[in-house]
Amino acid sequence: MGCFNITTNAGGIPYLSVSNVTVGTDAVDLALGFRRISPVGYMTIRLATPIPADATTTLPVTLTLNGTTRNLTLYDGTQATVADLIGGGVFTVFNDRFNGVLQLISRTTTA
DSSP states (O other): OOOBSSEEOTTOOEEEEOOEEEEOSSOEEEEOOSOBOOSEEEEEEEEOSOOOTTSOTTSBEEEEETTEEEEOBOTTSOBOBGGGGOSSEEEEEEEEGGGTEEEEOSOSSOO
């Protein structure tokens, strides 16, 4: 998958931990730090520090990876929100940097 200096599973899918959660007035950003990630593929992300409970659930979620902040979207292209990532946990994202896709595949919620 072209990754190095990161943990991967047996299939080569990167396993990343969120290094910082920033709640702003316009969005909640989940920082993944600077890592050499293949520009196309799946990522498993561990949200070890939950988004603060007082964050507005309708705020959009962004991911910062390799110094670039991008909107996290759902399958239909709508913006993923805090409500989609309630609590801590692990979720899966598909990244296609060439086509501007950063899509939430699994959610941390049971709803």
